[in-house]
Amino acid sequence: METITGTAAGVPFTALPPAGGGRAPLVVTWHMLDAPRTDAAFAAALPMAGVPAWRVHLGMPMCGARMVDGRLDAAVELARKDALRAFLAPFVHQAAEEFPAALASVREQLPVDDEPIGILGASLGGAVALQVLTAQRIPVRAVALVNPAVRIRPVVGLVEGLAGHPYRWTPEADEVAADLDFVARAGNLTAPPPLLLVIGEKDHPELRADAVTLVEALRENSPRPSEIELVAVPELAHPLAAEPGLEPAPQLPTTKAVDEILTEWFSRRL
Numbered sequence: 001m002e003t004i005t006g007t008a009a010g011v012p013f014t015a016l017p018p019a020g021g022g023r024a025p026l027v028v029t030w031h032m033l034d035a036p037r038t039d040a041a042f043a044a045a046l047p048m049a050g051v052p053a054w055r056v057h058l059g060m061p062m063c064g065a066r067m068v069d070g071r072l073d074a075a076v077e078l079a080r081k082d083a084l085r086a087f088l089a090p091f092v093h094q095a096a097e098e099f100p101a102a103l104a105s106v107r108e109q110l111p112v113d114d115e116p117i118g119i120l121g122a123s124l125g126g127a128v129a130l131q132v133l134t135a136q137r138i139p140v141r142a143v144a145l146v147n148p149a150v151r152i153r154p155v156v157g158l159v160e161g162l163a164g165h166p167y168r169w170t171p172e173a174d175e176v177a178a179d180l181d182f183v184a185r186a187g188n189l190t191a192p193p194p195l196l197l198v199i200g201e202k203d204h205p206e207l208r209a210d211a212v213t214l215v216e217a218l219r220e221n222s223p224r225p226s227e228i229e230l231v232a233v234p235e236l237a238h239p240l241a242a243e244p245g246l247e248p249a250p251q252l253p254t255t256k257a258v259d260e261i262l263t264e265w266f267s268r269r270l
Contacts (some may be wrong), residue, residue, distance in 0.1 A: 003043065008105035011098055012059035012066060014043040015110060019051045023111040025141075025270045027118035030095060030125030031060060032147070034238055035245020038064030044248030045241045045255050046146075050263040053270050054112050058102060060125065061094045063177070064246070079162040082173075088152055088159065089176050091124060096131040100138060109115065113178050116141035116193075118252040118266055122240060130182040134189060142194040144262055146205045147238050150214045152180035154206035183210065186217035194227040196265045198258055200236025207238070229265070233257050244247035 004015040006200055018024040031042035039059040048055050068074035079087040103255065106112065116139035121129030126148020133143055149155045155165050156177070167173075178184065186192075195218060199211045219225035236254040239245065251259065 002041050004110070005040070006109060007065075008056075008058075008103075008109065009101035010096065011102040012039060012064055013102075013106070014039045014057045015106075016047055016049070016057075018045060018054060019049075021111075023113055023213050025115060025118065026106070026110075026112040026249070027051060027053050027055045027120060027266055027270070028099075028106075029055065029057045029120040030122070030128040031057065032123030032125055032240065033063070033091075034123055034240075035061065035243050036239075036241035036249070037245045037249070040064065040248050041241055045251060046120075046122075046259050046262060048259060048263045048266060051266045051270065052267065053118065053136045054110055056106055058095070058099075058111070060128075061091050076162055079159055080164060083159045083163045083167050084152065084173050084207045085176055086140070088149075088155060089180060089221065092127045092131055092152075092180060095125075095128040099128075099132055103138065118142045118144070118270055120144045120146070120239055120262065121183075122146040123238065124148070124155070127152065127180060127182070131180075133183065133192070134185050138189075140193050142193055142266065144198065144265060145196070145211075146240065146258055146262075147200055147207060147236075148183050148197065148209040148211060149180075149201065149207070154179045154204070154210065156204075158204060183214050183217050186214060186221060189218065190221055192218050192222050192228065194211060194224075194229075194269050196229045196231065198231050198233060198261055200238065200254070201234050202237040203230050204238060231259070
């Protein structure tokens with residue numbers, strides 16, 4: 001499969017063309033901070049080769065080509081400083097804020113159509129996809145989420161190991177967490193596009209529970225609740241690739257199952 005790498009308004013990307021190349025719809029993705037934690041590694045884990053669309057995998061801040069000195073140390077130091085306000089929330093906000101310019105640059109570089117796009121996010125990348133969706137600045141045709149960070153508060157607890165100490169919640173931190181609670185913000189989406197949420201049966205229990213709650217909230221607001229789908233994948237834990245997750249690697253069996261689910265779903269929606 002041909003792979004195209006480049007930058008779009010300063011954002012590194014790995015792009016995979018549809019079979020036969022040429023002008024086609026666009027699916028944009030944001031990777032996780034767990035493995036696979038770069039755009040190239042995420043493209044290898046979830047290539048969605050059968051989707052008749054360009055799949056453009058964007059790099060998250062301070063990941064992949066944007067790592068400081070080619071290492072993750074600087075990002076870990078931010079987590080130690082303040083796991084929420086210096087690490088998780090800024091990553092989500094920056095990725096979402098830089099997306100409109102990156103999308104415009106992708107459209108200039110690749111033969112993608114001008115129709116509403118598909119978006120996919122995994123883990124913290126799922127929070128980015130939800131931020132883009134709820135902002136409603138970019139027309140979105142279909143959304144898929146894999147083991148997403150639907151609410152940021154439990155994610156803070158999961159990264160306390162990086163910080164080396166329990167997180168100290170303050171009123172300011174509570175406010176930041178409330179802004180990244182997409183269950184609470186689901187009411188802003190009065191007519192959400194078709195959305196697929198894939199959860200691993202062995203993912204963190206808090207993330208699984210939040211995912212189910214989000215689906216229920218979106219179905220309440222959707223005029224077509226059957227288009228809000230939830231799929232659980234047996235044996236799938238949170239990561240989608242083996243460590244270290246920085247370079248393209250062979251697809252894990254559980255990730256192959258996710259890839260097949262996404263391929264079928266996006267092919268149907270696009």
